[in-house]
Amino acid sequence: MSEERETPERRRERLRQEELKRNPAGSIHGGGLPDLVGGMGWKFTGILILLLIVGFLIYSLFFR
Known part of the structure; x- marks a missing residue:
């Protein structure tokens, strides 16, 4: 899929995955x-x- 037709959700997920690859300690x-x-x-x-x-x-109704 080209980047022009990429949905915002897929773009966010792709950017998040790239960030996790660059900074794996951030996901501890x-x-x-x-x-x-x-x-x-x-x-x-x-x-x-x-x-x-x-x-x-x-x-909250039953355990007051």
């Missing part, structure tokens, strides 16, 4: 939230956030 502590969310689509990220909020609300 894991990727964190940007890597987690970067690998998912926006719909899945929204569903995950919604589930976390609903889970917290259920927890």
Whole structure:
């Protein structure tokens, strides 16, 4: 795929991989939230956030 037709997501991932090759010590502590969310689509990220909020609300209602 040429760089002109590369999607923004693929470009970000390619740049991140190049950065990890240049600086492997930066990934010792894991990727964190940007890597987690970067690998998912926006719909899945929204569903995950919604589930976390609903889970917290259920927890706070039943375990007070």
